[in-house]
Amino acid sequence: MPDIRTAPVILGDEPGSFPHRVLAERHPAIIEQVREAFPYGPGQHRALDELLSSCTEGVIEPLPGDAADLELWRAWGLDEYAGRSWFDVPWLWSESYFYRRLLEAVGYFGPGAWQGVDPFRPFKRAELDAPETDEELAALDALQDRPERERADALLHGSLWGNRADLGFRLSAEGAEAAAPVPALVADDSETLWSLLPPSGTGTLVLVADNAGRELVPDLLLIAHLLTEGRIGRAVLHVKPYPHYVSDATTADVVDALRRLVAAPGAAAGYGRALWTAMADGRLTTAAHPFSRAPLPYADAPDDLRAEFAAATLTVFKGDLNYRRLVGDRLWPPTTPFDEVTAYFPGPVAALRTLKSDVVTGLTAATEKALDAAEGRHWRTGGTHALIQAGASHHGQRQ
Numbered sequence: 001m002p003d004i005r006t007a008p009v010i011l012g013d014e015p016g017s018f019p020h021r022v023l024a025e026r027h028p029a030i031i032e033q034v035r036e037a038f039p040y041g042p043g044q045h046r047a048l049d050e051l052l053s054s055c056t057e058g059v060i061e062p063l064p065g066d067a068a069d070l071e072l073w074r075a076w077g078l079d080e081y082a083g084r085s086w087f088d089v090p091w092l093w094s095e096s097y098f099y100r101r102l103l104e105a106v107g108y109f110g111p112g113a114w115q116g117v118d119p120f121r122p123f124k125r126a127e128l129d130a131p132e133t134d135e136e137l138a139a140l141d142a143l144q145d146r147p148e149r150e151r152a153d154a155l156l157h158g159s160l161w162g163n164r165a166d167l168g169f170r171l172s173a174e175g176a177e178a179a180a181p182v183p184a185l186v187a188d189d190s191e192t193l194w195s196l197l198p199p200s201g202t203g204t205l206v207l208v209a210d211n212a213g214r215e216l217v218p219d220l221l222l223i224a225h226l227l228t229e230g231r232i233g234r235a236v237l238h239v240k241p242y243p244h245y246v247s248d249a250t251t252a253d254v255v256d257a258l259r260r261l262v263a264a265p266g267a268a269a270g271y272g273r274a275l276w277t278a279m280a281d282g283r284l285t286t287a288a289h290p291f292s293r294a295p296l297p298y299a300d301a302p303d304d305l306r307a308e309f310a311a312a313t314l315t316v317f318k319g320d321l322n323y324r325r326l327v328g329d330r331l332w333p334p335t336t337p338f339d340e341v342t343a344y345f346p347g348p349v350a351a352l353r354t355l356k357s358d359v360v361t362g363l364t365a366a367t368e369k370a371l372d373a374a375e376g377r378h379w380r381t382g383g384t385h386a387l388i389q390a391g392a393s394h395h396g397q398r399q
């Protein structure tokens, strides 16, 4: 039985490793991509230049003394990590702080005319407007006559594989969508997941969203189905209070996705209208908790958030980043039981995630062996594999 207290926290300090490449290559690429997407002024260009040299060869700088979230970041470890190399602190922390600094550099926090302008909006919009989104929505028409469980499974898989459409990930994994995933699902607890949401259910689903655009649309379709079919009475969609990790969904992205759905032809509009009505009568709400963008695992969630998770019938975490935060961003032996690493979680919990970083738990030894033999380490980060994990047995104990 793997010792869950000793799995090493992932750092970005090993040249050639996946986390190192994200810090050394992806972050500079994101800076340039954002710079090119907007007619920024000289102050913003200067700030982006400074961020570029800081994150590649400098150290972690503290936040400005008047930053509204300074105290939050200090509580999240800023005092401990300021002055150290971006590569030597926990990778999750380093990445999350990079996005905080990027928003700062483009004037997102103001004051000034650029306050609140999402630097990732053009990429999110392009994805929502893409012909692939039309195709995915049109496919809903053929689903309408199928039995409920079949529709539920199709929408669950749509939400799961929608996670492959993450924009930041595409910067360095072009072609992942076309690759043949073998085996596609490395763990499949969908029976457990459905048993937690029986058709006669009236409970609350908390869905901790990941990316906007082509991931958020199928997430919303899944929620619409669960509400309409009475598998849940309420849903709370957790989004980020600020733009984060390139394509993470904010409330503005939920609005864009809902408007896209109601304007679509065919069955898609019906899902959109059902969601619109559910928002109006309170069965669907969005939440943007500050901890959603914390550089920390969910084991450190504050009491109000833990209470919300404890009260939910099921909490579903979407995507790679949320998975890292749910199980802890550590190099677990892949056979470490999912139930064990989520034992701290205060309620039933599930994860829908395509694999885009080294963290993984809950595999059988045979699956791990087959994947290693076929692909070396690539299966962990290539985005061609996915998992559905669910656990109902938990003790809610803090680690």
Ligand SMILES: O=P(O)(O)OC[C@H]1O[C@](O)(CO)[C@@H](O)[C@@H]1O
Binding pocket: 022, 095, 163, 166, 168, 169, 210, 211, 245, 318, 319, 320, 321, 322, 324, 354, 356, 357
């Ligand atoms: O959008 P997702 O599924 O959370 O994936 C984002 C992932 O991309 C990365 O930025 C690089 O893999 C990870 O840090 C992060 O876990």
